Amino acid sequence: MFSKEDNERLCRVGPGTPMGDAFRRFWIPFLLAGELAQADGAPKRVRLLGEDLIAFRDTEGKLGLLDRYCPHRRVDLFFGRNEQCGLRCPYHGWKFDTDGKAVDMPAEPENSQMLHETRIKSYPVIEWGGVIWAYMGDPAQKPLSPPMMEWATVPDAHRFVTKRLQRTNYAQGVEGGIDSSHVGILHSRLDPAKRDLPFRQRQVSPLSTVPYLAMDTAPKFFVRPMRHGMTIGARRNASRDTFYWRITQFLLPFYTMIAPNVEGGAVMGHSWTPIDDHHCWVFTMTWNGARPLTDDERDNGAVHADTKDDGSYEPLVNAANDYGIDREKQRLYSTTGIDGIGMQDTAVQESMGSIVDRTRENLSSADAAVVRFRRILLELADESERTGAVAVAANPEWYKVRSASVLLPHGVDFQEGAAKYTQVE
Numbered sequence: 001m002f003s004k005e006d007n008e009r010l011c012r013v014g015p016g017t018p019m020g021d022a023f024r025r026f027w028i029p030f031l032l033a034g035e036l037a038q039a040d041g042a043p044k045r046v047r048l049l050g051e052d053l054i055a056f057r058d059t060e061g062k063l064g065l066l067d068r069y070c071p072h073r074r075v076d077l078f079f080g081r082n083e084q085c086g087l088r089c090p091y092h093g094w095k096f097d098t099d100g101k102a103v104d105m106p107a108e109p110e111n112s113q114m115l116h117e118t119r120i121k122s123y124p125v126i127e128w129g130g131v132i133w134a135y136m137g138d139p140a141q142k143p144l145s146p147p148m149m150e151w152a153t154v155p156d157a158h159r160f161v162t163k164r165l166q167r168t169n170y171a172q173g174v175e176g177g178i179d180s181s182h183v184g185i186l187h188s189r190l191d192p193a194k195r196d197l198p199f200r201q202r203q204v205s206p207l208s209t210v211p212y213l214a215m216d217t218a219p220k221f222f223v224r225p226m227r228h229g230m231t232i233g234a235r236r237n238a239s240r241d242t243f244y245w246r247i248t249q250f251l252l253p254f255y256t257m258i259a260p261n262v263e264g265g266a267v268m269g270h271s272w273t274p275i276d277d278h279h280c281w282v283f284t285m286t287w288n289g290a291r292p293l294t295d296d297e298r299d300n301g302a303v304h305a306d307t308k309d310d311g312s313y314e315p316l317v318n319a320a321n322d323y324g325i326d327r328e329k330q331r332l333y334s335t336t337g338i339d340g341i342g343m344q345d346t347a348v349q350e351s352m353g354s355i356v357d358r359t360r361e362n363l364s365s366a367d368a369a370v371v372r373f374r375r376i377l378l379e380l381a382d383e384s385e386r387t388g389a390v391a392v393a394a395n396p397e398w399y400k401v402r403s404a405s406v407l408l409p410h411g412v413d414f415q416e417g418a419a420k421y422t423q424v425e
């Protein structure tokens, strides 16, 4: 049973919480590179791990991430002037560089000691793999690089990244990303010609290239803890002597990689970046290690959702319009009546409340990966508290794994049989 205390420990990410402290030992992706493209451009409001911050790119292209509020009398630096290598508070003109050092105080006497003594909270930021990452932990323990996930290390043309706002705790998103048994249900299409048949016989695979998903909607799961997090094999019957394996990766602390639809095809993954306890950024990545993406691969099945272009990244369909649910489509063609795989996921996850009450669940055999995920995260918080560090954050090369889908003969271990797909050189 998952206790109320465990749920708090899993979900609370603010400063001073066990999980929040553990997460602060990692580089964390929080903006698309395009959101801060312009030197001396508009600063960007950021909320990350429950902290209110302001991000900007200075005259020389350097990135900064500072406390949102001026240390003088607490003006919101969103209104600041981004000029000559610093962000200037509009009220009395205190100006800070990307390292958080005060560099000008025009309303103070010249040579004021205060100028040399004043700092604003600042965090290191880098641009890497099409996204912008922050490190909010102990400077002495800063990892050499963000995790070396394949999507972040391929050339730009091999990668497509979007983000959307989800009004849930990060853990709810991760749990959807590793929960292979929902794929053939939540995302399935129904055959209208078979309207009078039982549900199982009406399902059509959501992915036309993968007939096995609908042929066997009750896969058997194999969960293996790994140094990067966990590898999950979902085994479905394919033919008399083969199984169809979908291999999903969970990478600490909040990344998932879902299986490609065809062997060697584009891979998709997510970062469920915690904004605060009740919101996360869903970064969605599609990539191919070997070649540039085709237009079709950039968005297969609308996993990347359409969002408002006002900077909020709020999906166009959302809770306020019931995710555009169309009951006629639901009656005839799909489980949900909601368009797009990404928004089908968000709809069910948000419908649980922003932090689901895990004490009231009834978990089944198909939830083995979810159960393991929770244990791994709680162990991460334990490791962080006990040792003052977490090993996986300091080892970016442990992340050189990918998901895969593959047909294997009966009797072959899925990790051995799929090694040439799941290991990134």
Ligand code: FES
Pocket (backbone or CB within 6 Å): 070, 071, 072, 073, 074, 075, 089, 090, 091, 092, 093, 094
């Ligand atoms: S409040 Fe920012 S300089 Fe005075």
Ligand SMILES: [Fe+2]
Pocket (backbone or CB within 6 Å): 176, 182, 183, 186, 187, 341, 345
């Ligand atoms: Fe899903």
